[in-house]
Amino acid sequence: DSGVTQTPKHLITATGQRVTLRCSPRSGDLSVYWYQQSLDQGLQFLIQYYNGEERAKGNILERFSAQQFPDLHSELNLSSLELGDSALYFCASSPGLAVQETQYFGPGTRLLVL
Amino acid sequence: GNSVTQMEGPVTLSEEAFLTINCTYTATGYPSLFWYVQYPGEGLQLLLKATKADDKGSNKGFEATYRKETTSFHLEKGSVQVSDSAVYFCSQFSGGYNKLIFGAGTRLAVHP
Numbered sequence: 174d175s176g177v178t179q180t181p182k183h184l185i186t187a188t189g190q191r192v193t194l195r196c197s198p199r200s201g202d203l204s205v206y207w208y209q210q211s212l213d214q215g216l217q218f219l220i221q222y223y224n225g226e227e228r229a230k231g232n233i234l235e236r237f238s239a240q241q242f243p244d245l246h247s248e249l250n251l252s253s254l255e256l257g258d259s260a261l262y263f264c265a266s267s268p269g270l271a272v273q274e275t276q277y278f279g280p281g282t283r284l285l286v287l
Numbered sequence: 288g289n290s291v292t293q294m295e296g297p298v299t300l301s302e303e304a305f306l307t308i309n310c311t312y313t314a315t316g317y318p319s320l321f322w323y324v325q326y327p328g329e330g331l332q333l334l335l336k337a338t339k340a341d342d343k344g345s346n347k348g349f350e351a352t353y354r355k356e357t358t359s360f361h362l363e364k365g366s367v368q369v370s371d372s373a374v375y376f377c378s379q380f381s382g383g384y385n386k387l388i389f390g391a392g393t394r395l396a397v398h399p
Contacts, residue, residue, distance in 0.1 A: 175332065206386070216376065218386035231386055263331060265387075273319045273338070273380050276387060280330035 176200065177279035179264050185285045191252040194282045196264030198245055204228070204267045205247040206276060207239055211260035222247055223270055254286045289314045289381045293390030296374075300367055300397050308362040308393045310351075310377035318379040320344075320353055320360040321387070325374045334362075334375070367397045 176199035186192055198205050207219040209232075218231035222241035233239075236254075241247040251258060261281045267274040294309040312320065322334040322344070335344030340355035349364045360377060377390040 175330075204385070208387075215391050216389040218381075218388070221385060229386055267385065270385070272385065274385060275321075275333065275336060276385075277333065278323070278331040
């Protein structure tokens with residue numbers, strides 16, 4: 174158990190809908206990262222937050238957004254969902270902003286868009 | 288840019304066989320290197336890491352050595368078990384940032 178929690182574990186929704194994925198980092202960790210694992214793209218970095226502020230962006234679609242709250246949990250919002258958004262979404266956390274800190278991953282949220 | 292290349296799977300072995308999963312990387316500088324494992328139906332778990340050249344990461348009988356001269360970080364285990372069946376991902380940081388980039392993953396199936 175990494176100490177990173179994600180909810181829900183599974184999510185089934187329809188095209189055009191909006192969903193919110195939630196992540197709680199390990200106790201004391203200030204950085205949160207979101208990754209997407211899909212069959213065609215593999216594992217890709219989406220976005221990083223540190224202590225409430227966005228720090229780095231990867232291949233995140235404009236339909237997707239994220240935020241980190243004062244209690245350090247983070248939410249990833251996916252809107253206008255398409256079939257291709259079906260994937261496993263991982264959250265990871267690390268203590269701070271030190272270069273190349275080890276990241277610990279949550280169990281993931283499996284999203285199925287029908 | 289930085290990249291990670293892993294041997295394609297699936298790799299199928301008998302219990303107690305020797306395992307090697309090849310991983311090579313391209314990078315500017317000397318990034319930390321990682322192996323993550325994903326068991327069926329589960330999330331990613333950190334298996335081992337190495338932070339500099341010639342470092343050897345080890346955990347649960349798995350080992351990998353950071354080879355700067357061959358830009359490799361091959362994963363090895365002397366005697367695999369059925370419970371090692373999983374997908375293994377080699378990864379590194381993308382230079383200058385804390386975002387991880389991953390290889391395509393190698394599926395390992397161990398049968399009794």
